[in-house]
Amino acid sequence: MKNHVWRPLLIVLVVVCGILMTRVLVVPDDFGVYERGYMYGWHRKSNEAEWKSVRVKYKTARICAGCHKEKHDEIIKSVHASISCENCHGPNYDHPEDPLGMNIDRSRKLCIRCHAYLPYKGTLRGGIPGIDPEKHYPSAECVLCHIPHNPKAMNQKREAKS
Amino acid sequence: MMNRREFCKTTMIVAGGLVIPLAALEVFNPKRLLAEKSGDDKGNVRWVFLVDIHKCVGCGFCVNACKVENEVPYDANVTRTWVERYVVTKDGQTSIDSPKGARDGFTTQKIDQGHLGDKEIDPASIAKAFFVPKLCNQCDNPACVQVCPVGATYQTGDGIVLVDRSWCIGCGYCVMGCPYGVRFFHPVYHVAEKCNFCYHRITKGMKPACVDACPFGARKIGNIRDPEDPVTRIITSEQVNVLKEEFGTKPQVFYLGLSREVK
């Protein structure tokens, strides 16, 4: 180069080449524009498969019914039928292999999600039988008296009645 | 005989000449940039969500299930889905809260007001009260995706916005760009995190964990491209609404019974 004025351009070229070469090395092959175009679909395609392969924890009541048919048939008649088994019994994962047994949530906290009374008249919540958790046997677990699988009042455990 | 300077020069020209077309074309290939899908070759699945506000009782089973299913640390104060409570009194005042995202449901009448503490509301003064489940709207024009500088978040062909955990730089621009406050930083992976309708479940023919956990059928998922889908039927035939339409994001979570107080 005769003219020294162009010399800084060499640096520029080196920088640009450097960036482009790192690009070739760093960017995964499947990075590109997919279904939603450049604006919304510019991504690494294999990431979709990574998300699809996340482990499923909740397997739904249908799977439970496969083995625990008698329990399932019993609860299906109760007003709690619409509550998924896993909401109280915990996520199934790969039960019975892993975990061997379920970790059942028998806490008050679970029941009062619906049964803490809220004075919202005319709403579904307002219509659910509710208690004031601070006044209704505050130190007792609900399951001491109530049977969650068949919670009608007359089915309360005998110990509670006596 | 080549001197040192000429050698350097030639090497650089050759290397540059080889690399630039290779790499630059990758960035600026106009064909790929314009590969925006036209209306004709749409896939046959586009996930949408339907929330029935009348049916929600604020039990928070959905939030609970979501946290477990999607491995969002249970005690972290962030969540992919949450439930808001609106209590409107007769004087027109609206009180809103969502303690811990309603992970444990709403078990008290007191309204959580952050650092101001709890607010008591006289039951007699309540004009109406309702619960509003919130989750990612999987918008048709997702602002969060538009603003991602590196292509770490994107929308799949079936309309779900995902985050590539190995590519997110954690700038938080998407968190800022979402008008619905759906995004947050994952406390473990330190990258942007959001609801994806349980992509690992819906792509296996299952329903999202929150839908399965809801005892009252307040949450439903459907495919808007299938005219026979019950959710599609409701969306097309009944009076549904969406959140914050004014942002032009075209949200795809539809609400039955959405009241004007909902933020």
Added chain:
Amino acid sequence: MVHGEAWTIKELFVYPNEYIYWSIQIVMYPFMTGLVAGAFVLSSLYHVFGVKQLKEIARFSLVFSLALLPVAMMPLLLHLQQPQRGIYVMMTPHFTSAIAAFGIVFTTYGLIVISEIWFVYRRFIVETVLELRAKQNRCNVESVRLVLYSLLAMGAMDLSPEALHKDERAVGILAGIGIPVACFLHGYAGFIFGSVKANALWMTPLMPVIFICSAVVSGVALCIVTYIVTMEIRKLVSAWKRKNNPRLLSSDELRSAEIQTVTLTSKYLLMFMVLAITLELLDLIFRNYTAVKSWDILRSVIYEKDFFKIFVLQYGFGNVLPFIIFLLPGLTIRRALVGALLVLMGVFMMRWNVVIGGQAFSASFSGFMEYRLPIWPNSLETLKEGLFGALAVIITPFVLFFLVTRVLPVFGVEDTH
């Protein structure tokens, strides 16, 4: 703990996932890029528009903008959750995002500044090389310096008048290109905020322009401050040296040169300040007048929660007071220093009120978030995004400036011009 939880206090209803995600480092980012852009624009006033009186400060501010350059990026790296992936912005740029162009704009700008400095200093570099080469017995330090300056010369040893003339023209052209690029670099920082449609306070097309104007204001103010400080040091040094060599400039001569430069520079400062304040007030009045949906919550943030920060610190101490200081006749060095420091504080508060103020309310418009700057770091997060992180960002440019001036002295050098 969730990112942002350590410094966010929620009030009334805020969405569960909302925190102040953009904290002190994002306040520092536009502040520092503003200083870079402003310093460069000031130096261009001399190189492009030939404002001769600014010759002294032009070279100074050019080198200072070089020292500030890496620091414009520093707050971003401290802010990123995955700083090691920052380079991905250059690898897979997603140009629909305002941030994606950062890598390219920043690199372009950096290359322009470095090239310009090279042309300005070429004569000095070559002369140093020749001088060192001529020496018979070089000590170790001198040998290292010779290698360094030879590298910097990049083999362009021609010092003929034609070659020097070419240098001069190159500087002019680069400074000319540099102005729009500097404005772009910073206006674009404003665009990053102004284009966030989800944020009611940020979203305004005026944001980039406001950012550019306040950038120039802060850059010029910083140059005045640093210039005064270095001149004071020079005065002390020259007073000490004159004991041995009475031919050197006296401190009185230095002082008169100093006050002349400062007075002229402060005129440009005021000019840009008027522009910046006009635009900011226009924005505020417009929001007030149109009063769209978001105005209720914005009003309570602007007039109640952030009143002190906006109207007292930013407008009062940062704008009105320096205005009076600079406009009262008989400007002294000390007054100019106080005025420039207040301007810097005002611009910093403006950045704060935009970045933190924009997150002071929930997107639900039904609640507020308060920012508590972490002072004492108890985790990496509060170290990076706390007082100490911010201080590191503030101190670094001065350290760099000191190092750069070891190689490329700012004063007492024959310019290529």
